[in-house]
């Protein structure tokens with residue numbers, strides 16, 4: 001099973017410290033919401049965000065959106081061999097149901113995440129498609145490893161061990177029952193906290209240049225799919 005953890009997702013509601021600024025107030029009025037009910041977004045709040053600490057790492061929900069679009073509903077997902085987890089910058093973890101069909105439209109995705117961050121789950125009643133768990137990243141990783149005496153834990157990171165696709169494929173176990181965890185940063189600039197990076201055993205650089213998070217997710221997903229035989233098995237007897 002492949003677990004992709006989107007690390008330090010740039011996904012949060014507008015913080016109170018900038019909620020009274022004119023740009024935010026105007027956007028809230030346009031959306032018919034209160035300022036603190038809005039998802040922080042560089043596109044709409046760039047000027048106000050300059051007042052926030054670490055602003056270059058924040059307010060980019062599109063990174064999480066495009067990463068989820070790249071990996072959900074793929075053959076690996078349909079075979080039940082992929083789980084995606086979101087790790088927020090405040091340390092909370094969001095569980096994503098593997099069979100979730102997220103809106104293709106970005107504005108609708110934003111509305112969904114606003115509800116998730118306000119209510120802790122989506123939808124508010126019934127089976128949750130997305131929900132904020134009480135786990136930390138460390139808890140999540142121990143739960144994934146629990147009950148298995150082997151696991152592969154990789155962080156995709158610039159400056160890591162230079163790794164070709166063939167080498168990456170060889171690092172993945174062929175047996176899909178062995179848990180594989182791959183961490184990919186879902187923030188635009190800056191570095192992962194050392195504390196987060198140190199939870200991952202292998203640090204791999206997958207290209208000599210920086211890649212978009214959703215390209216990294218796709219590369220990992222398709223390489224793993226090939227390794228565990230999902231791509232070939234989908235044609236099976238029908239050839």
Ligand SMILES: C[S@@+](CC[C@H](N)C(=O)[O-])C[C@H]1O[C@@H](n2cnc3c(N)ncnc32)[C@H](O)[C@@H]1O
Pocket residue numbers: 155156157158183184185186187188189190191192204205206207208209210211212213216
């Ligand atoms: C746009 S980058 C974030 C930039 C940030 N400077 C960093 O070091 O993480 C998004 C994420 O994609 C992954 N990534 C980007 N380029 C990579 C590369 N060449 N090799 C491996 N992972 C990469 C990393 O997980 C990174 O956090």
